[in-house]
Amino acid sequence: MSGDDQLKGYHGFARKKLEGAGVKIWSIVRIINPDATYEGILLPRSELGDEEHVVLKLKTGYNVGVKITEETVIEEVGYSPGHYALPERKVEFKPGKPLVSLIGTGGTVASRLDYRTGAVIPAFTPQELFSAVPELEEICNLETVSLFEIFSEDMQPEYWVQIAKKVAEEINRGVDGVIVAHGTDTMHFTSAALSFMLKDLTVPVVLVGSQRSSDRPSSDAAINLISSAIVASRSDIAEVVVCMHGSSSDDYNLIHRGTRVRKMHTSRRDAFRTIGDIPLGVVANGKIRMLRNDYKRRSDHGKVTVDSKIDPKVVLLYTYPGMQPDIIEHIVKTGYHGIVLAGTGLGHCPKTIIPQIERAVKDGIAVAMTSQCLYGFVGMNVYERGRDLLKIGVIPCGNMLPETAYVKLVYVLGHTRDADEVREMMTSNMCGEITSGEPYNAYLILQGVEES
Structure with missing residues (x-):
């Protein structure tokens, strides 16, 4: 942990109890309350947290908040310092495999958890991503561009323009597909914006994120990234799409058209749904199955342009x-x-x-x-x-x-x-934002794949 604060984020009563026990962040502690005993790694807290709880990383991998009272006994039983580096993994360009560009806009597209310490190690370079998600190396050659780092709720229309220009730049230099890593809160706004701005697309542009961070056993980050890489590198789509979990399990991801998709749940892994229509396709077991054929196809010819004229008022x-x-x-x-x-x-x-x-x-x-x-x-x-x-x-x-x-x-x-x-x-349909009608199965929870 950087800095001199050995109890980062803790204050008030909880901090006094921790100081009195002589523990610090990354200490393995045993907390004994009258009704229960907990043992785990003491994690940093947000500075906005209250002064009555501490956060432990349990052996199960889950984080738990423990209330501290006058009766609480805190014991240090060990120490496991955090490590903030992924192991180096040599990355070699593999001829014959597609080249995909991953553009980062903020958040953690992938990471690996050190379960000893509770440290979440962000991954973004190709070496880090292949180390965190080794399946990617079998799918494509990957290059990364960090455009900016913001929370998606802080996204601005002018940022859409920057993303669109970088996407066009990457496609025009010859990549076979583009992935845009994006926070989930406003991903559907950005997917719509890119759909309107990017003209004459020749390859897939896939927006991806994760509903649950990689420090949770139920994280969807790795599977979403793997499925997005499959779509970007292998599909015949030449549109802006969103690729996220299609069910609460890890069995498939859905490919949503960028102008018909919406985040429909605060925390479920299958939060993104195509509204009033069915998705373009499904990614399952490493394969793509298209559900419809009214989409623009990949092409080896043409130059992508950006129509970036906007009025944010x-x-x-x-x-x-x-x-x-x-x-x-x-x-x-x-x-x-x-x-x-x-x-x-x-x-x-x-x-x-x-x-x-x-x-x-x-x-x-x-x-x-x-x-x-x-x-x-x-x-x-x-x-x-x-x-x-x-x-x-x-x-x-x-x-x-x-x-x-x-x-x-x-x-x-x-x-x-x-x-x-x-x-x-x-009132004119430009890129699938207005449809001529709604399919009979476009109002169903499973999005039109329930009979397959």
Whole structure:
């Protein structure tokens, strides 16, 4: 552990008890409470943690928080210092194997856990990745580029442009596929953005992340990375896709189109689902099985370009009962150029905000309507409220997902502010974001593969 603080992250009462016992981070400790006894490696804590608990790495590999009281007895029974290096693994270029570029945007795409110490060792260079996930070496030749390191919740539209340019650069220098390692919270925003910006793709662009970190026995990181490498190196796809767990087990991954995918669970490993459609394919046992054929195919010819014109002054706004008009007024006053509404049902909003929406449209602000139901199409001709919104110029977005519509409006307004042109672009299908209908099996939990 770097630095002089031997009890990093601990403070208050817990720190005093640890100091009194003469223990430090990486000490193997026995904590005796009146109701239970715990033994494990003392791990660092976040500085935001409370002062009544300590964190141990148990022999099982799981972390556990233990409450410390006046009656607690703490004993040091050993010491196991953390090691922050992966063993070196010689990497040789293997002729005949595809070349894949992995672009890192933040987080840990893969890592290996030192179960003695609890240290999670991040892996990013080819040597580190092949050491942490040796199966990769049998799939492809791998090169890595660290573009930036941010949490995905801190992603900005201008970062989408940087990612798109780096992806195009890698493809145009001759790689056979690209993997973008990305945090899961906003992965579906980035996959949509890359889908709109990258033109004339010739190889797969695969976004991947992990729902559970590698210090957990149930981590999905390695299998997601392996499946993504298979898609990037072997598939005949030439689109932006997301490749993540398809079930809560480790039996298969799904290949989702970048504009139809959404994170649908906070913690499940199969959190990413194709909405209102079925995925492009499945990766299982090292093989790809396509579920549909309406996708762009890989090509050996052509140059990838980036259409990076964007206008970030767009807001995504969910409507709800009791919504007040001053919200729309504030958006207008603060200079936004576009509003994507995630309306109720078929694309509705409270009548209290309709005058403000009309004013926004008259002021040149594009207002688009999606449904917070996620599944199904907006149908603004069905009921009076929808027809009223159409009359004042609200743009219906079919079955486009709210997040995808937000990204698309950022992209469209970068090209034009003309109302008719914006409407034409928003209602036209560019890269699978709007479909002509929903398959009968597109509303099922297992995403259309349950009969296979």
